[in-house]
Structure formats: structure tokens, C-alpha cells
Amino acid sequence: MTIASTADPATSTPLAGVPGVPRPTRPAHVIADDAEALAVAERLAKGFAEGASERDRTRRWPVEELDTFSQSGLWSINVPRRFGGPEVSYVTLSRVIAIVSAADPSLGQIPQNHLGVVAAIRTVSDEAQQKLLFAEVLHGTRFGNAFSEFGSKRAADFETRFADAGDHVVVTGRKFYSSGALLAHLVPIVALDGEGRAWYAVAERDAPGLTVIDDWSSFGQKTTLSGTVVLDGVKVPKTHLVPGYKGYDRPTAxxxxxxxxxxxxxxxxxxxxxxxxxxxxxxxxxxxxxxxxxxxxxxxxxxxxxxxxxxxxxxxxxxxxxxxxxxxxxxxxxxxxxxxxxxxxxxxxxxxxxxxxxxxxxxxxxxxxxxxxxxxxxxxxxxxxxxxxxxxxxxxxxxxxxxxxxxxxxxxxxxxxx
Structure with a gap:
């Protein structure tokens, strides 16, 4: 894939986008129950801990580790049982994240928004959309995120918007703090409709107009695969437009x-x-x-x-x-x-x-x-x-x-x- 470029607005210096990664060629494992989820997390954590310091020191992306993690079945543990998922308890899910984070907190943070979006799909999506997107997750597809914006007055203020274009929408905006986006397969984008409601527009990572820039420079959590996401007329099919706002217009978890x-x-x-x-x-x-x-x-x-x-x-x-x-x-x-x-x-x-x-x-x-x-x-x-x-x-x-x-x-x- 061709590396896209955009410009740093502060310096006008061209910044290169990072190519996306292909979806897994074989389906991910599906965890059987809570006990297996914890056992798999403990086993993976031992391997993740071995290179954690070196990855932090050199800011080496956890490419192989992330593939192992998402193929292990731990990224689908909150998919409902009726769609073929394990639907473990949130006691177990939080323990899994704590176990992995003790080994490497960057790896522990990367699936945070993925798991949150899975929960949101359960809450707000219709049956057809749930079936479609949960199948992706069970196969091993990773969601990144393009939620927060760097220059907005408050964290919940969004300037990114989408326009209706028939069977799809077109998204335009700019995001930051996009944990996991660099090596995601799909990127859920928080974008507003004409009524100011926030949706998750779930775009292909390598969709034309979607550029992920490796410019995360924090002194901590160095390898969360975050950075700037530029959205220049990104097309997202309406099948992948999730009404996230519905999770907050009434009491939900x-x-x-x-x-x-x-x-x-x-x-x-x-x-x-x-x-x-x-x-x-x-x-x-x-x-x-x-x-x-x-x-x-x-x-x-x-x-x-x-x-x-x-x-x-x-x-x-x-x-x-x-x-x-x-x-x-x-x-x-x-x-x-x-x-x-x-x-x-x-x-x-x-x-x-x-x-x-x-x-x-x-x-x-x-x-x-x-x-x-x-x-x-x-x-x-x-x-x-x-x-x-x-x-x-x-x-x-x-x-x-x-x-x-x-x-x-x-x-x-x-x-x-x-």
C-alpha cells in the first residue's frame, strides 16, 4: 500500500502515514469460559513481559505480540454468547487486562477501545449490524480508534463530521490519542451527524483518505500504537455506522x-x-x-x-x-x-x-x-x-x-x- 502524506499544521512539514495491516488469514481462537480467559492471559503475559522493557526503551512496535494477543481469543471475550462469543464476566475481563498490563501496559491499553466498542455494539446496534461486526471480531479483526481530538475545548467536543452519501457516509476530520490505530484492521471514528449526535463510523484501516501518522511522543505508554488520524473524505458503508450516542441518551453500562x-x-x-x-x-x-x-x-x-x-x-x-x-x-x-x-x-x-x-x-x-x-x-x-x-x-x-x-x-x- 502506498504511504500517504499530510502536513503538520504547525510546521507545514510533510508527515508520512503508516500502511495498514491485513486481516488475519485464519480465524482467531474463541475462548470457552472465564477460567480459560484467565489462563490464556497468564500464559501470554509471561511472554509479553520478556520484551516489555526493550520495547519501551526503543519504542519497538509489539507487532508479533499484538497478533498473538488478538488471535488468542481475548479480544472477543465480551462478544455475546448468542453470536458465538464467550461473554465472560466483566470481573474476568478486567482481570485479563490487569494481568496483561502488569506484563506490558501498552499491550494492556491497546484493546481498551476495541472492547469498549464491542460493548457499545451490543448496546446500540440492531441485530444485523451485531451479527456482521461480531463475526469480524470473532475472526480476529482488531478495532483501533479515532475518538479524541487534540484541539477541541473539551474531550467530548468533536469537530469531525460525516455527510450522507446514499449507501455510505463520508467522514472528514482529524483525531489524536488514537490508541491501536496504527495496527488496527478497522478504525471506529467518532463523528457527528447533522443533528450533532456522535456515531462510530467504522472504517477500513487502509480506506482511501484515512491516514494514520506515527507521531505519538509521550514519555510513557510509548507503544500503544497511537498517533494522529487524518480523515479526508473517508467513505464508510452504512452497515458500519454504529449509533454510539444511543449508549448515553439513556442509562447503559x-x-x-x-x-x-x-x-x-x-x-x-x-x-x-x-x-x-x-x-x-x-x-x-x-x-x-x-x-x-x-x-x-x-x-x-x-x-x-x-x-x-x-x-x-x-x-x-x-x-x-x-x-x-x-x-x-x-x-x-x-x-x-x-x-x-x-x-x-x-x-x-x-x-x-x-x-x-x-x-x-x-x-x-x-x-x-x-x-x-x-x-x-x-x-x-x-x-x-x-x-x-x-x-x-x-x-x-x-x-x-x-x-x-x-x-x-x-x-x-x-x-x-x-
Whole structure:
């Protein structure tokens, strides 16, 4: 495929688009049940962890790892059973993401929007569209995303629009923070219709006019396959136009599902950081000169700090499980109460997962000591990943949502960040 070009508006420098990748030639595995989903995640995580530091250091795309991941069946675990999917619980789904994220949080983040869109299709699409798109997912097709926009006033403000053209629509706009888009097979684009309603226009990754630029330059989550997506008259068949707005014009679990996956990524980051702390203190750290101890792992202050981190991680994991159960209830019986309870439970998990991810990745260096900062260890990747990923939505607003619900009975707003 020819590499397309566009221009950086700040410099007028031509920027090259990256060619898409072909769909898998053989169908993906289909997970049988929750137990298999967890077992597959644990098995894959061992392999993903081996190259995670090097991928971060060199920003090497996880091409082979991503193919293994999506062909494993873990990208279709929330496809409903009546369409041939496993339909595992959201307790299991969030644990799967946490397990993978502990090995490599970039790989853990890449399927976030894919799984969120699968959930949205279940909520808002008609039978024919569900059958069509779920078949793609079960085969191993990966959804990327082209949701957020760099220059808008608020995250939910979109300038990307589509025009009706008979049996298809034509999409024009520009996106950023497009996790997974570089190596996706289909790219769901959030675009507004003439009434200002947001749809997912699910475009072919190599559709004419769709250019994905490899310009993601964050200091963390370096290999999430994100960047700028330019949409210059992209044609999308109406069969692939998903009415996403319907997931938020009434109470549904769609927003909570997007959010619980974010919390799972941060929980995985925290777990990895604590494990790195323990390993380094046991093998690479020296005891403090005033301690009179032979080993760093005997230091009572270090023991106390590791105990505190472990306790907070377990609390975050417990809240993540509780949030998964609440999401399962809201999916099964969506109404104002079950959806609000799911949103609140997920907000609690999001607060604790953010706080333990930041605390654990920072405390790592205090407890492990100066040697742990050497570039050869690349342990700063944990802090960089935590600090980057936890910026997706501010937990200070989660506290406000929790307090307003508990004190005044005010339900959370309905959108993808709540």
C-alpha cells in the first residue's frame, strides 16, 4: 500500500502515514469460559513481559505480540454468547487486562477501545449490524480508534463530521490519542451527524483518505500504537455506522465499561511496580548505614512500606472485582439505578488504581535506592507509564462524583468518561 502524506499544521512539514495491516488469514481462537480467559492471559503475559522493557526503551512496535494477543481469543471475550462469543464476566475481563498490563501496559491499553466498542455494539446496534461486526471480531479483526481530538475545548467536543452519501457516509476530520490505530484492521471514528449526535463510523484501516501518522511522543505508554488520524473524505458503508450516542441518551453500562478497563490497566502497572520493588530490594539494594543490618530486605521501614503498598494494591484489586460485578448487573438489567451503581463502583476502582499506580511506581525508587535509577534497569518506565495512563481522566472529579452521590443522591453523568 502506498504511504500517504499530510502536513503538520504547525510546521507545514510533510508527515508520512503508516500502511495498514491485513486481516488475519485464519480465524482467531474463541475462548470457552472465564477460567480459560484467565489462563490464556497468564500464559501470554509471561511472554509479553520478556520484551516489555526493550520495547519501551526503543519504542519497538509489539507487532508479533499484538497478533498473538488478538488471535488468542481475548479480544472477543465480551462478544455475546448468542453470536458465538464467550461473554465472560466483566470481573474476568478486567482481570485479563490487569494481568496483561502488569506484563506490558501498552499491550494492556491497546484493546481498551476495541472492547469498549464491542460493548457499545451490543448496546446500540440492531441485530444485523451485531451479527456482521461480531463475526469480524470473532475472526480476529482488531478495532483501533479515532475518538479524541487534540484541539477541541473539551474531550467530548468533536469537530469531525460525516455527510450522507446514499449507501455510505463520508467522514472528514482529524483525531489524536488514537490508541491501536496504527495496527488496527478497522478504525471506529467518532463523528457527528447533522443533528450533532456522535456515531462510530467504522472504517477500513487502509480506506482511501484515512491516514494514520506515527507521531505519538509521550514519555510513557510509548507503544500503544497511537498517533494522529487524518480523515479526508473517508467513505464508510452504512452497515458500519454504529449509533454510539444511543449508549448515553439513556442509562447503559457503556461508559462504565470504558472506564473499568482504564482502572484495570493502572492496577496492572501498580502490581508490576511492586513486584519490581521487591525483586530489586531482595537482590540489588544495600542496607542503610545506620541500620546495622546485613540486607536491605531486613529494613523495618522498607518492610512497612512494602506492606502498605501491598495492602493498597489488594484494596484496588478488590474494588476492581466489585466494579466488575456491578457492571455485570448493569449489562444484564440496565436502568438508572444499576447503571449509577456501576458507575460509582468503577469510579471507586479508578481512584484507588490511580493512587496505587502512582504511589507504587514512585516508592520503587525510594525503597530500591539509587542503583535502581540506572538506565540499564529502565525501571522508570513504570512511573512514566503510570503517570501517562492515569491522565486519561482526572480522579479529582471521581471524588466529586462519589461525594455527590453519597451526600446528595446525584447520579453520575452519562458519557464515556463516567
Amino acid at each position: 457503556d461508559g462504565a465499561i470504558f472506564q473499568i478497563i482504564q482502572a484495570a490497566v493502572d492496577t496492572g502497572i501498580a502490581k508490576a511496580a511492586i513486584e519490581e520493588t521487591i525483586a530489586f530490594v531482595r537482590t540489588g539494594s544495600r542496607p542503610w548505614i545506620d541500620s546495622g543490618l546485613e540486607h536491605a530486605w531486613q529494613d523495618p521501614y522498607t518492610i512497612q512500606a512494602v506492606g502498605d503498598l501491598t495492602l493498597r494494591l489488594h484494596a484496588a484489586e478488590a474494588l476492581l472485582d466489585a466494579a466488575g460485578r456491578a457492571v455485570d448487573r448493569a449489562v444484564a438489567e440496565p436502568n438508572a439505578e444499576t447503571v449509577a451503581q456501576a458507575q460509582i463502583a468503577v469510579a471507586e476502582a479508578k481512584v484507588l488504581s490511580t493512587e496505587i499506580a502512582i504511589a507504587a511506581t514512585n516508592k520503587l525508587f525510594e525503597l530500591a535506592g539509587t542503583r535502581s535509577t540506572l538506565a540499564e534497569h529502565n525501571l522508570d518506565r513504570h512511573w512514566r507509564n503510570a503517570r501517562t495512563h492515569t491522565l486519561h481522566d482526572p480522579v479529582r472529579w471521581k471524588y466529586a462524583i462519589l461525594g455527590n452521590y453519597a451526600l446528595n443522591g446525584v447520579k453520575p453523568p452519562l458519557h464515556a468518561w463516567s
